[in-house]
Structures are given as structure tokens and as C-alpha cells.
Amino acid sequence: MKENGRTDSTAEKVEHIEESPDPTCVHKEEKTDLEGRSPSNLNAVFENPLAGISREQLFKDVVEFCTKYDLMDHVETFKKGALISQNPASATSLPELSEEEREALERENTHKWSQPWQLYFLASMCSLAAAVQGMDETVNNGAQAIYFAEDQLNITSKNIQGLVVGAPYLACAIIGCWLTEPLNRLFARRGTILISCVIAAVASVWEGVANTWVNLFIARFVLGLGIGSKSSTVPVYAAECSPAPIRGALVMMWQMWTAFGIMLGNIMGVAFMSLDRDISWRLMLGSTVVLPLIVCAQVYFCPESPRWLIQHGKIQKAYTNFRILRPTDIQAARDLYYAHVGVELERKINKGKNFFAMFIELFTIPRNRRATLASWIVMFMQQFCGVNVIAYYSTSVFTEASYSLTSALLASMGTGILNWVFALPAFFTIDTWGRRNLLLFTFPFLAITLLWTGFSFWIEEGNETSKKRIAMVTTGMYLFEIFYSPGEGPVPFAYSAECFPLQVRDVGMSWATATTWCFNFILSFTWPHLVDSFKPQGAFGWYAAWCIIGWFLVLLFVPETKCKHPDRSEINCANILSSALTLEELDQVFSVSTRKHASYQIKNAVWHFRVWVLRQRLEPLPEFYQGVERLAEVGDITSKGGRKGETTHND
Template identity: 25%
Template sequence: MALFYVNGLPIGWISIMLAILASMGGFIFGYDTGQISDILLMPDFLVRFATCQTPGDASSCSFSTVREGLIVSLLSIGTLVGALFGAPTADFLGRRYAMTVECVVFMIGVIIQITAFHSWVQFAIGRLVSGLGVGSLSAAVPMYQAETAPPQIRGTLTATYQLFITFGILVAYCISIGARSIDGSGSWRTVVGIGLLWPLILGIGILFMPESPRWLTAHGRFPEARRAIAATRGIPESEADDHFFVHRELEEMKSAIEFESKVKAGWLDCFKPERMQLYRTLLGMTLQMFQQLTGANYFFYYGATVFTAVGIQDSFVTQIILGAVNFGCTFGGMYVMERFGRRFPLIIGGVWQSVWLFVFAAAGTAKDPKEHKNIGELMIVSACLFILGYAMTWAPGVWILIGETFPTRTRARQAALSTASNWLWNFLLAFFTPFITRAIDYRYGFVFAACNLAGAVIVYFFLYESSDLSLESVDMMYCDPTCKPWTSRTWAPAGFSSRQDLVEQARAAEMHKPLEAGAGEETRYEKAGGPPDAAAKAA
């Protein structure tokens, strides 16, 4: 039975459950990201893996720049490799089984970490192995969500992946503050070991969810695909073979898969200038790069260390405040990106983030925050306001754009290249941040402030507004020589009076209602350059 209706179309509770359960993949990444900042400060971890002037005295222990950078950043190397292999693995095993296997890989990495006694190399290798699982999940989870969720709520359900990343970070902070009082290695082993629970939930629970109907259709398993579609629509399984919605969506999948099989492209096609392919590949990779260069992970990876340095007595509590701001504001980000489009929030977000990073860096540079309590408090407030802007704009916005910007025939490869760019810069920042901060201290914030401004400028001059458009229309917009990024908000294909007219016609066609203004769907598409099939082929 349908849970509720959107635009008159049924939505089943299974579609909500599978999106939430699959988003545990994002939670796993967030938890693994959030835990390391606090673990680096735990006394037993320092005694075991850092260099100590007095054996057994944590206050005399510290990590070398290289060692600290490798412990933090090797996770990102694993995610980089895993992201490139995630899509082929999901194609070969199926979306659900791939996620289960990737959860096992992550758990192996966790076991390697908690069985380390005095070898920091073993702990770092464990993070590398866990990264392989996380990176593969980062490719498989959004793919599964997008292919399984009903189109009417696909954007919102796919955005739960980013939401769960922030939730995972917050939970890691909360568990760390509770575990720090445990004697001996139980402090950090508890935080790391609890990480085994999340992949168990995802790896086992996902097997009780329906497989991606698109993957089933691509492998000729049509009866199973019908049942999967019916489940997400809240339609009884007994009606799956004859129900109108199930039949229509299955036929659309068959047509799309047949079309894609004829236009399947290789990696080199991502870098061809025709149809703005190279432009969009570089744009996607650049946006992912600047998402890292916002400086958000500077606080997530090294936040506890930073706030200890500014004289905050309990940096663990400060981390929780940052995590809560990040998590709570992500809900607002989901609304902002739907309400105000893509370009405007990213531009405003870049400027906002730059301002507060400038305040953070200027305050820390002007006076020693350890000696001036007000300066330290100002830096904490600046960091929170920075995270507020990031969580509402660049954090969800870039991931949404990766799913909207590329054409069908090269979408998977261009998305993989863009995601790989994200993980590469994630590694570079995680590894080199200790070196940079030791050299320029809080002036590092000025670097991130400049990068945020540069990101806003790039969005203005190069990113096209893709909100409210179908993926086919987005492709047409990028290929229209008369359309410029700064005018793209009002762009609509030939034959439509405005973008709003295009949106209304698309909704009407989706609901199979008569079109207004005396024009049929065929007439509209003929004005735009041909019938629906021809338009699809042109895209």
C-alpha cells in the first residue's frame, strides 16, 4: 500500500527505507572521518603510536608531521581507489551484493586498526583498507538510490547520503567524548571498534531491500524488476504484472538501457570537446576540488588539535558543537538547493565561507588565542558560522550537480572522474595540512578564504543552472551556443516560453494530463528540434 502520493503518483514506504538504509554508506564515511580528530589526542593512542620523550608519559608524546599526515590521509587514498572500482563492482555483482562486499572490506580495515598495539603503520594501513570500502560505497550507494527511488522524490532521497555523512561525523564526536575516560587502549579501540556496527547494519539490512530495478532490467530479469518497482511504489506484488505505473516505468527503463547500449562511450570520450564534454568533465572535477578547498575538512580532520591549540580546555565539546551545526544545517541545505537553484547558493556560500575563514585566520594571527580568551572564542564562532554556510551550500550542492551535469552516455565515467578529484584533494589536504600549519599557523585560513572566493567566481563564469530541468534538457542547455552560464537561469529549449513553462509541461507529461495552451507534447518537442525519441538521441 502506498505511504503517500506526490503529484498524484504513489510512493511506498520501501522507497524511504531503502534510501535511509543505503545512506548508512555515507554514515560509515562520516564516522570514520570524524573519529580520527579526537583519537589523535587520546593519551593511550599517543603513548603507543607517537614519539615520546618520556616513555609512558602522554604529555611528552607528539606525532611527527609525516606520521600524523599519513595516519589521517591514507583513508583518502583508499577512497580514491575504491571510488574508481565501485561502479564496475556494482555492475558485476548487483547494487546490493556489491554494498555487502564493500562493507566486509571496511570491516577488515577496522579489525586491522583495533589489533594494532605499537605499530602506527598497521593502524594507517587499516585506514587505507577501510578507505577502499568507503570509496566503493560512495559510488554504489548514490547509484542504487537514484535507480531505485521514485523520480518524484529522487533528489531528496539521494541527498540523504550527504545528510548521513554529517550525522556520522556528529556521532563519532559524541562517542569519542564518552570513550575518552576509558582507561588504556579501550578509549580509542572503543571508538574504532564501534565502527564495525554500521557496516553490519548496512551489509545485512540491504539484502532485505529490493535490488535496483534498472540493474535487473539491464540483465533481463524483468519479473524481478517489476516486483522491485512495485515495492517502491507501495503496489501489492500480486498487481505488479498488470499495474499501469509498473508497466510504464519498466518500459522507460528498457528504452533507456537500449539507447545507452547504442551510445556507450569510453574514457576518452569524456575529454572530447564535442558537445561540451571536456568542458563538463573539467567543471565537475574543478567543483569537487573546490569543495575540498573550502577548508571544511581542515576542521573535521584536525578540529580537536586546532581548538586545543587556541586554548580551548575541552576541544571534544567544541567538536560536537561543530558536528551538530554541520548536521543540522544540512537539512537547510536540502531546502536551499531545491528552492534557490544551484548557482546562487554556491556563489553566496563561497563568499560567506570566505568571510568567516578570513575572520578566523585574522584573529589567530593578530593575537595568541592561548593568551587571549576572547580571540579563541571568536575563532570558534567563526568556525561554526563557516560550517553553517558550507553545510547549506557547497556540501550538498556539488554532489547534486555531479548527478545533473553530465550526458547519459558518459555520465558514469565523468562522475567517477569528478569523485576521484574529490578524494585526491581530500588526501592532499589531509596529508599536507600538518606541514602547512606548522609553517604558517592560522594564516592557513587565508589560503582557504581565497579558495572560497575563487570557487564562487568559477561558479559564476562556468556553471550552468540545472535546477528544474530534466537531464536531457540540461544536456541541450550546455550545447546551446546562445546560452551563457550567467543567463542560464532563464534558459528554456526552443518552443517553450520560459523555464517555468518547460517545468509545467514536464510535470503534465509525467502525470499524463492534457497539456495547456493548446499544444500537445509532440508539438512542443517538434518545436524544440524533433519528437521525444529524437530529442533523446540528440542528448
């Protein structure tokens, strides 16, 4: 449709989207290429919502935007930002840009870590919030080995033991995570983080003074209310504030510093183990009060999420915050305008919808459903890979393998240290090698190391002080941490924080974190029974089998969300300058049908097996996704001659 010779504006796109069966994301039809050939491998084109709009119409839209939000003092900057967003592949050749602006855009690709210090201050706050959670999870590892063994709280059954250990995760799953959306709506990202850390501090003191198992259960249940909303909000906050080229690395700081907190929790177990047994476990649990208070003091010195501000109509404040978080004004204007266009499209779609309507749309809208399934898989497998058996029960496992309590606490500290140290490689690989590849590479090794650990309990079974058994069990658990930390450790929260569209992001992240905490509770509650019924060999073997299942689930149902990939079988990045997909552009990834994605990935797996295992020489597979290079060509044509028809993909 044209109006006075111009292509459709953004507002007119919204009218078209409302009529589409999958309204969260518009796609070009699977159509013939520019020469009329039908590319059989073209499953999806990354569509820029500004592509195909004429320059005249684009500038008109920008002026209206700046007028509406009292930003006319910056209108020329926003015009340049809109032009860059419209065609990032050729942005540096725009005649409107100054030499300094071109250098800033090129620097995004060549010096992606050259960012304002405020962004790193924000990342440090998010990291400390993650460390709070890590400590909350593991200080009980050493403490429970004492208060169970000393029978100080009258814990008389495996059910009570599992209930006390799993109480925070039960609270997360049924209440805490679902507080995320109303808390974020009322108090924004920073306010939600503050509230969750206050809850964590209060619950930490409460745990330390508990005098019955019921009192300790309630304290740990309250602790879970803070863990739920914090774990849902901090990764999203980091994702919304981060530039696309380093988004994965900054968001994965959540898990890396959760691992640091896990290490600190284990260190607290060692630090207080020599004290009187009645006081030592209380100090272990109470030691977690310090970090949340530091986060509370720090959080309001960080800027609020610009995307949250855009969603709530606070555009001037969003621009101010983008200017704080981006190196130059033109990058801030580019990101603000592009995010605003995406938010307006989604706002039109979701107008008048409440929490429950948005929750239903996680499953009824194909684009959302694919993100929901993928996030469920990575979050479910984070628990059912068996990691928290080690996080919560490693001291008990080591004592069963013939360690003394002191030696078991020291060995548990070793698992925490390895968990943190080996999360560091993911910091450099999550945005280059990709989320999927990290999972697919590490799952087989997780299965092998769990089998190693379980089967090691058969070594000299009759010898209660077998050094061989101790060495093999310890080695197996340590190797597990080495392979867990760069894969299933950082990926799930980073992936879930970025895969949902903005309008359902809080609800989607609530679903994702509720999933992980629900199965976390199931694991922590059932492990004592599992060991009793199937012995360590069967219990570890159970989770090894799930690691194998997880490999196939990731292969078939988890799309990649990083930037460009190292080989032709992967995504060709939609933003050449930044070499990364923005949160808005990820809509295109999840709008490809599950059937097509799974079918291609099976062929891809077979191709890699034949090439790398059978050593056959084969032609590379065709690209699965179409990048912006093609879109730019299409945009050049349609900007002159009008837009081609649009449609949506469905399952």
C-alpha cells in the same frame, strides 16, 4: 524521414544519433518558433525521445517491447505509460486514463512525498551507509589528538602525521573509486554496497588493534577501499531509484547522514576520552564497526536499482522493482518504458565500449565533458572550501587556540552537531531553490567565516589562555559549519550522481568521487605543513580565497539540474506533472554549450546585482532553457506532419 506516413520510430532515431558528433544527446536545431520568429534566447529545447512519434507507431513499439520481454499481460498499462511519457504536460487529459490514474498523476505534483514505504526503507539504508562513512572520517579526529600527543605509535614527523590521517582518502583516489565500475557490473548496486561495508567493518577492527603507525596506515588505507566504492555507488543507487520530484532530496540524504556520522564520530571522541589513553583512542576507532554491519543486514531487503536492471536486460525484474518503488502500476510502467528508451539509445551508442573507452568519452563527448567539468568543480570545492580541516583537525585547532584536550573534544562535537543540524534545510530547498543557488549563496559566507577563524588567532597572541581568542575561533568555525552544511555539504554528491548519462554513470561517478578523495588527501596531508609555514591565519586565508574562486567556477560552469526555478532566469521544468527533470532529461541540460551557458550566467549575475544591489528596475531576462510546453506544441505538429530535422550542439 517517414515510412508509410508515420514518423520515425525510436530505433530510427538511434541511426541518426550515431552520425552526430555529440552522440549522447539529440537536440532540435535552434530554429524559428512556431510563428516563424527566431527567438534569440532559445539555447536548448528539452527533447523527449518519444516526442513526434505518432500514436500508431508508439503503440506498435510498446507491443514489440512487451512481446520481447514477456510483459504482454501489462501491455495496456505500458501503452498508457508511453503516452504519458510522450507528452507529460497534457497527460491528465488523455482519454485512455481512468479517474484513479489521473488522480495518481496529479498527486505526484501535489503530494510528492506520498511514496511507498519501501522507497523510504531504501533511503534509510542509504542514509546508514552514509553515516558509516561519516564516522570513518571523524573518529580519527579525537583519536589522533591522543596517539600523536602520547607518541604511542612512534609518529615522528608532520609527513607521517599527514599520511596516517589521509591514508583512507589516498586509497579512495587511486584505487577505491575506480573499483566502482567493475564491482557494480559484477555485483550490481546492492552487492557493491555490501562489499564496501564489509571492508569498513574489518578495517575498523584493524584500526583499533594497530600497534605501529605502519599498521595503522595500512588499516586506514584498506578502509579507503570501502569508502571509495561506497561513496560512488550509494548516491547513484538513490538517484536511480528515486522519483524525479524528490530525487535531489533523497540523494542529498547521503551528505546529510554523512554529517550525522561525522557527529557520531565526534561523540565517540567525547564518550571515550575519560578512559585510559592507551585504550580510549582504540575504542574510538573500533566503534565504527557497528553501523556497517547493520547496513550489511539491511541492504538485500531493498530492491535493486531498476535502471541498473534495465541496462543489463533484466526488464521484468526492473518492472517488478519499479512497482515496489512507485505508488501505482501506471507510474511504474511510465518510468520503465521511458528509461528503457533512453538506455537503448545510449546502448546503441556505447556498444562494445570498455571501461577505458567510456572514461575517454568523459572528456571527448561534449555532453559528457560538461558534466565531468561541473562534477569536478563541485567535488574539488567540497574539499578546498576547507571543511575537512575542521572534520579532521578541529581538536588540534582548538587546542592551539588554548583549549584543553577535553574542552577541544567537546568543541569538536559541537562542529559535528552543527554540520548535521544545518544540513536539514537543504532537504527542503535542494529541489525547490536548486543546487546552483545553494552553492552561490553559501560560498561568500564560507570565505568570510574562514577569514574570521584565521584572523581570530591574532587576538591576544601572547596570552595562552585568552578567552576572547577561544570564543572568536569557536564562533568562526561554528558559523562555517552552519553555511557549509546546506550548500557544499549535500550538493556535490547529489549533483554528481545525477549529471552523467546512464552508460557512463559508474565511470563518471568514479571520476567525481576520485576527485573529492584525491583533494581530501591533499588537504589532510598538507594541513600540518600549511599551519607550520603560514600560521593559522594564512592557512585559513588560503581556503577562504578558494571559496571566492569557487563562487565564480559555479557561476560559469555548473548548470542547474533541479526542476523548475523561482524566477524567469532559470529552467522551465520539462515535466509539468512531476515538476522535475528525470535523469534521462538531464541530457538536455548538459548539451548546451559551455560558452553559451557562461555568457548567459554572467548577464544573469549582472542583472541580479543591478536589481538587488543597485535597486534598478529592469525587465526580467529571457528564459535560458526551453521547456516541454513548447516541445508539446512542436510534438503536436510533427506527429501530424513528420519530424523536423535534428542536430546536436557542440562547444
